[in-house]
Every structure is written in structure tokens, then in C-alpha cells.
Amino acid sequence: MFEVFVLVCLASDPNTCFEIEDTRGPYETRNQCIARSEEMREFINEMPDHTPQAYKCVHNEIKTPGVAT
Numbered sequence: 001m002f003e004v005f006v007l008v009c010l011a012s013d014p015n016t017c018f019e020i021e022d023t024r025g026p027y028e029t030r031n032q033c034i035a036r037s038e039e040m041r042e043f044i045n046e047m048p049d050h051t052p053q054a055y056k057c058v059h060n061e062i063k064t065p066g067v068a069t
Contacts, residue, residue: 001026001061002033006040007054017053020044026060033057 003026009017022040027033037055044052 001028002030002057002059003027004033004037004040005056005058006037006044006052008044008050009053011049011051014051027057030057030059 004022006020007017008020041052044050
């Protein structure tokens with residue numbers, strides 16, 4: 001299973017960054033995880049002063065989809 005995290009920085013202060021964890025996952029495939037990261041990026045782009053910088057899909061051994069630990 002894969003969990004997605006997105007690194008977001010403030011446009012007004014690029015040194016102020018934080019990580020956003022997805023609340024829908026985990027996902028069975030890396031491609032599903034990447035698709036979710038793109039969805040999250042689109043949402044973040046709509047937020048004033050926030051810029052998505054990077055994402056990562058982390059593989060873990062969670063066996064039940066939709067149950068974050």
C-alpha cells in the first residue's frame with residue numbers, strides 16, 4: 001500500500017514549508033498514489049499563498065485500503 005505526502009511552501013516566505021498527509025489513502029498501487037498527489041496539488045494551487053513543491057508516495061505494509069495509521 002502507498003501513502004501520499006505533499007510538501008507545501010508559502011509563496012510569501014519560501015523558507016516556510018510543511019508536509020500535508022493525505023486523509024483518503026492508502027492506495028494499492030503507486031499509480032493511484034501519484035494520481036491522488038496530482039489531485040491534491042490542484043487543490044493546493046487554489047489556496048492563496050500556498051505552493052506545492054514536491055510529493056512522495058511512501059510504501060508501507062498496511063493491508064486495509066482507506067485505513068490510515
